[in-house]
Amino acid sequence: MKLVEPTDGIPINGIDVPRELYWVVSSPAPLAGMRYPQGDFPWPSLHAAGFSYVVSLHPGSYNPAPLELLFAEQLEDLFSGDPPADVNSERAKVERAVSAVLEAWRSGHGVVVHCVGGRGRTGTVLGCVLRELGFSAAEVIDFLDRVHKTRGKSGWPEAKWQSEFVDHWKTHA
Template sequence: MTKCPITYSYWVIPEKVLAGEYPGNQMRKSGIFRVLRTILDQSLAFFRHPSEGWPTDDKRVKKLLGAGITNYLDLTEVDELLPYETLLNREAELLGMTINYKRVPIKDQNITTRGEMTKCMLFINESIKSGNKVYIHCLRGLGRTGMVVGCFLVEEGLTGKQALKKITSLRKNVLNSVLPSPQNKKQARVVENWKNIL
C-alpha cells in the first residue's frame, strides 16, 4: 500500500490522485466550531505521528511536494480560508517544480453545478494524462472532496453506489474515517446520479 504524504489524505489512484484536507492554514478565517475542530484534528494527527511534530501548513505543503504532487484542485471558496498558493509556489520553486493550481469553489456542505463538476473532472483527467499527480481537497477532505472523488470514480467506470463504497474503503486508514464522505445526502446523490448526467 502506498503511504499517504499527510495524515488526513488517501490515494484514490496510487501515485496519481490523492484526496484530503486543506494543505494551508486551517485556523484563520474560521468560526469557533472550525477552530475547535481543527485543534482536535491536528491533535489527533500529532498523537498518531508524534515524531513528525505538530502538523502545520508548511509541513503539509512540503510533504505533498515531496510526494511529487504538482497539480492542486482546491474546492474551498475564495474567502473561506487563507490562501496557501504563495507558500506552495515558493516551496515548489526551491525544488524546481512547476505548480498547476485550480480553484473550483463549492460552498461547504453544498453541491455544485454540472458545469463546475465537469471542470473538476477535466482538471483531474488532464493532470493524469500529462503524467502529473493531482491533489483534490476542500477543508477536511470529506464533503466536497468526497463528492468530486465519487464523480471521478463514476467516470472511471463504477456505479454511483459502488463509488460511494469505494470512497469508504479508500479512507479506512484516515484518522477521520468514521465520518461520512461525502458528508450529506445531497452530495451523495450527485455521485449516485453522475452517470445519468454524463
C-alpha cells in the same frame, strides 16, 4: 487500475496518511484527497511523492510550490446535509473540477484535491473522477465511505445530494 485502500496509503514525510491526506489511486499517476493545508504544510514532500497539481474547492492564500494550483473555485459546503442553494451552479463547478483533474491526471500528472475537511466536496469531485475512470457508483460510494470512516469521520457523504450526484454521473470512459 486499483483503488488504494484507506489503510494502505503510501506514507508521505510530514503528512498524516490517511487523516490529512488519503490516496485514491497510485498509478499511472497519484490521485488523492486531503483536508485544507495548514500552516507549514510540507508541499515538497507531496511533490516528492509524485504530485504536481492542487485542485482547491475552498480557495485560500497558501502557496503550494513546488506544486501548481490547477483549479481553484469555491464549492458550497454541504456539511448541514442540505442540497446546494443553486444546484445548477454547483453541478457546473463540479464538472469543471472533474474536467481539470482528469486532463492533468490522464497526462501523467499527480493531482491532490482539497476542500476544508477533505470529505464532502472533495469526495464528490473524486467520486465523479472515479466514475469517469470506469468505477461503478456503488464501488465509489463504498470506497469513499470507508476512507472517511478510517479518517475518524462519520463516513461519506456529508449530504445525500453528493452521493446522488456521483450515482447519476454519466461516464464517458
